[in-house]
Amino acid sequence: MRPSISTLVYILAGSVLAKSIPPSSERRSLTRGEYALKEGPLDTDWTNKVGTNPWPEYPRPQLARSKWKTLNGLWGWRNASSGRELDNPPFGVPLDQPVLVPFCLESALSGVMGEYHIWSWYETTFNVPSDWSGHITLNFGAVDHTTTVFVNRRKVGEHVGGYWSFSFDITQYLNEPGQTNELLVFVYDPTTMDGTQIVSGKQNLQSKRFDHIFYTPCSGIWQTVWLEAVPTEYITQLDVSAAADGKVNATVHNSGTTSLPVDITIYEPYSTDVKAQAIGKSGNPFQFMVESPKVWSPNTPTLYNISVKMGDDIVQSYTGFRTVSRGVINGVQRPLLNGEFVFQFGTLDQGFWPDGIYTPPSHEAMVYDLLKLKEVGFNMLRKHIKVETALFYKACDELGLMLIQDMPSLSPWRGLTAVNDFTRELDILIEQHKSYPSIVSWMLYNEGWGQPGDNGKTEHLLTDRIRQLDPTRLVNSVSGWHDHVAGDFSDNHHYASAQCGMPLHQGTTVKFYDKTRIGIQGEFGGIGTNVSEANLWKVPAAVAAIDQTYEMADDIPTWNFRAHWLLKELEAQIATYACSAAVWTQTTDVEGEVNGLLTYDRRVIRMDIEQWKDDIQAMYKAAEGRGKQAAPMD
Numbered sequence: 001m002r003p004s005i006s007t008l009v010y011i012l013a014g015s016v017l018a019k020s021i022p023p024s025s026e027r028r029s030l031t032r033g034e035y036a037l038k039e040g041p042l043d044t045d046w047t048n049k050v051g052t053n054p055w056p057e058y059p060r061p062q063l064a065r066s067k068w069k070t071l072n073g074l075w076g077w078r079n080a081s082s083g084r085e086l087d088n089p090p091f092g093v094p095l096d097q098p099v100l101v102p103f104c105l106e107s108a109l110s111g112v113m114g115e116y117h118i119w120s121w122y123e124t125t126f127n128v129p130s131d132w133s134g135h136i137t138l139n140f141g142a143v144d145h146t147t148t149v150f151v152n153r154r155k156v157g158e159h160v161g162g163y164w165s166f167s168f169d170i171t172q173y174l175n176e177p178g179q180t181n182e183l184l185v186f187v188y189d190p191t192t193m194d195g196t197q198i199v200s201g202k203q204n205l206q207s208k209r210f211d212h213i214f215y216t217p218c219s220g221i222w223q224t225v226w227l228e229a230v231p232t233e234y235i236t237q238l239d240v241s242a243a244a245d246g247k248v249n250a251t252v253h254n255s256g257t258t259s260l261p262v263d264i265t266i267y268e269p270y271s272t273d274v275k276a277q278a279i280g281k282s283g284n285p286f287q288f289m290v291e292s293p294k295v296w297s298p299n300t301p302t303l304y305n306i307s308v309k310m311g312d313d314i315v316q317s318y319t320g321f322r323t324v325s326r327g328v329i330n331g332v333q334r335p336l337l338n339g340e341f342v343f344q345f346g347t348l349d350q351g352f353w354p355d356g357i358y359t360p361p362s363h364e365a366m367v368y369d370l371l372k373l374k375e376v377g378f379n380m381l382r383k384h385i386k387v388e389t390a391l392f393y394k395a396c397d398e399l400g401l402m403l404i405q406d407m408p409s410l411s412p413w414r415g416l417t418a419v420n421d422f423t424r425e426l427d428i429l430i431e432q433h434k435s436y437p438s439i440v441s442w443m444l445y446n447e448g449w450g451q452p453g454d455n456g457k458t459e460h461l462l463t464d465r466i467r468q469l470d471p472t473r474l475v476n477s478v479s480g481w482h483d484h485v486a487g488d489f490s491d492n493h494h495y496a497s498a499q500c501g502m503p504l505h506q507g508t509t510v511k512f513y514d515k516t517r518i519g520i521q522g523e524f525g526g527i528g529t530n531v532s533e534a535n536l537w538k539v540p541a542a543v544a545a546i547d548q549t550y551e552m553a554d555d556i557p558t559w560n561f562r563a564h565w566l567l568k569e570l571e572a573q574i575a576t577y578a579c580s581a582a583v584w585t586q587t588t589d590v591e592g593e594v595n596g597l598l599t600y601d602r603r604v605i606r607m608d609i610e611q612w613k614d615d616i617q618a619m620y621k622a623a624e625g626r627g628k629q630a631a632p633m634d
C-alpha cells in the first residue's frame with residue numbers, strides 16, 4: 001500500500017524532528033490534516049479558483065495603511081463542547097482540523113462544512129515582518145458571533161457581534177522580533193439556538209428551519225484577518241461626509257487620549273494633484289469647503305482620494321460628494337440625491353453564496369453580481385439584513401450603486417427580546433459604515449422581525465437615535481408590515497405585483513401608503529422558475545421548500561413575460577401615483593428560493609437582458625416625467 005500524502009508528511013516531520021525541533025508553526029502544519037475543499041450542495045465558477053490564499057486584497061479601503069499582512073489562509077480548528085473550554089484554552093496543542101480562513105465553518109470552502117457550530121477553537125501562528133516598527137494591530141473584518149482572542153497564551157480581548165470589524169493593539173503580547181507568535185481564537189455562535197436571541201439576519205440552525213426564507217448559518221471567522229503596523233498613537237477611525245456643495249465634515253479618531261493636529265488632503269480623481277487641504281484636531285469634527293467638486297451619483301460615481309496625517313500616522317481613504325435629502329415635488333414626497341429626485345430601482349440583495357455562505361468566493365465573484373445589476377440598469381441595492389465587507393461598499397461606491405442598508409434582524413420567531421443588544425449593534429452599523437457615499441438610507445425593521453410589539457415606541461426611539469448618529473441620510477424605519485409613522489418612508493411589501501405609493505388600504509388599520517412620507521415598494525417580484533439538477537442547491541429540505549416560492553413560471557420565457565408585466569405595472573404606478581423607489585426580489589436564488597435574476601451558482605441568467613434594460617429605462621423616464629427639482633424641505 002502506498003503511504004498517503006499525510007502519512008508521508010508525517011514521516012518527513014519525524015525525521016526533521018529527530019534533527020532539530022522546528023518552530024511551532026511548522027510542527028502544526030505538519031501534524032494537521034490536509035485541507036480539502038468540500039463538495040458542497042452547489043458550487044460556482046469561482047469555487048475551484050480560490051486556492052489557499054483567499055481574499056488577498058487590502059480589506060479596509062477607507063482607512064488604509066501600507067504596512068499590513070493578511071493572516072487569511074489555512075488555520076487549525078476544532079469543535080468545542082461548551083463555553084467552559086475558555087477556562088482551559090488548548091495552548092500549544094495543535095488543532096487537528098484545517099480550516100480555510102475567512103470562510104465560515106458551514107461553507108464548502110472552509111474545508112469543514114459542518115452543522116451546529118456553536119463553540120469553536122481556531123489557531124494559527126504568525127511572524128511580524130522584520131522591517132515593521134512601532135505598534136502592531138490585529139484586525140478582524142468580521143467573526144460570527146462572540147470572539148475571544150489569545151496571543152502567546154495571554155488573553156487580548158473579546159468582541160461581541162457577528163457583522164462588525166474590530167481590532168486589538170497586540171504589541172505587548174508579542175514575542176521578541178523574529179520569533180513566531182501563537183494566535184488562538186475562541187468563537188461562540190448560538191445563531192438560533194434555544195434560549196438565545198442574537199442579531200443574526202437570515203441565518204438559521206438547520207434543525208430550526210421553519211421555511212424556505214431562512215438559510216444555512218455562518219459561524220466563525222468570515223472576513224479577512226490581518227496585521228498592521230501603526231505608530232504609538234494612530235488613527236483608529238476616520239469619518240468623512242462630503243456634500244454636493246463641497247462641504248466636508250471630518251472626524252479623525254485617535255488611539256490615544258490627547259487631541260493631536262491632523263492634516264487632510266483631497267486629491268483630484270485619478271491624479272496626484274491636490275484638490276483641497278485642511279487641518280483639524282483629532283477627536284473633534286471639523287468642516288471645510290472644497291471648490292466645485294464633481295458630484296457622486298449612479299451615473300457619475302466620482303470618488304476623490306484622501307490622505308490623512310496625524311503625527312507619525314498616515315492613512316489613505318476616499319470619499320464622494322453627494323447630498324441625500326427629502327423634498328416635495330409637485331405635491332409628492334421624494335428622496336433627493338444632490339437636490340434632485342432620482343427614482344431608485346434595486347434588488348433585494350442577500351449576499352449568500354453556495355460555496356462561501358456569507359463570504360463570496362472572491363472579490364471577482366462579488367463584483368460579478370454588481371456588474372450584472374449595473375449592466376441591466378439597476379441603480380440601487382437593498383442590502384438585506386446582512387452587512388458586507390468594506391470592499392463590497394467600495395465596489396458600490398465605485399460603480400454607482402445606491403444602497404439601502406438594512407440592520408441585520410433579530411430572529412423573527414423567538415420570544416426573547418434583545419433590544420439592548422440590537423441597539424448597541426445598530427450604533428456599530430452606523431458608526432462603521434457612515435462614510436460610504438453609496439449608502440443613502442438605513443433600514444431598521446424588516447417585516448416586524450425583532451420589532452417589539454410596543455405600538456411603535458422602540459421604533460420611534462431608534463429612528464431618532466439613527467438620525468442623531470447620522471443626520472446625512474434618510475431612515476426607513478419599517479420595511480413592510482407594522483408601521484407607526486416613524487422615519488422617512490412609507491414602505492409596502494406586496495408579492496408578486498407592486499402597490500407602490502398608491503392610496504390603497506386593507507380594513508381599517510392597514511394603509512399601503514401614507515402620503516406624509518416617501519412611498520416605496522420595499523419588496524415585490526419574487527417570481528421564480530425551477531432549476532435543473534446542475535444549478536440546484538442539493539439539500540433535500542431546501543428542494544422540498546421550492547414550492548413555497550410566491551409564484552413559479554414553468555419556463556424562463558414565461559418568467560420574462562411575467563416580469564415584463566410586473567415592471568410595466570410598476571411603471572404605471574410611478575407615472576400616476578407616488579412611487580419613488582422599488583426593490584425586486586431578488587439578485588440571485590438562495591438555497592430553496594428559486595426567484596433570482598440569476599441562479600444561486602450565478603451560471604444561469606434568467607433575465608432577457610434587452611427586455612429588462614428597456615423596462616428599467618422606461619421606469620426612470622416615467623419618474624423624470626413627474627419632475628426632478630424641489631426646494632428642500634426644512
Ligand SMILES: *[C@@H]1O[C@H](CO)[C@@H](O)[C@H](O)[C@H]1NC(C)=O
Pocket residue numbers: 079080081082114115116117118
Ligand atoms: C460540537 O460539539 C458539540 C458538543 O459536544 C456537539 O453537540 C456538536 O454537534 C459538535 N459540532 C460539530 C460541528 O462537530
Ligand SMILES: *[C@@H]1O[C@H](CO)[C@@H](O)[C@H](O)[C@H]1NC(C)=O
Pocket residue numbers: 239249250251285287
Ligand atoms: C459632523 O459630523 C459629526 C459626526 O461625525 C456630527 O456630530 C456633527 O454635527 C457634524 N457637523 C456638521 C456641521 O455637520
Ligand SMILES: *[C@@H]1O[C@H](CO)[C@@H](O)[C@H](O)[C@H]1NC(C)=O
Pocket residue numbers: 268269270271303304305
Ligand atoms: C486612488 O488611489 C489609488 C492608489 O493610488 C488609485 O489606484 C486610484 O485610482 C485612486 N482613485 C481615485 C478616484 O483617484
Ligand SMILES: *[C@@H]1O[C@H](CO)[C@@H](O)[C@H](O)[C@H]1NC(C)=O
Pocket residue numbers: 530531532533534536543546547
Ligand atoms: C425542482 O427541480 C428539481 C430538480 O432539478 C426537482 O428535484 C424538484 O422536485 C423540483 N421542484 C419543483 C417544486 O418543481
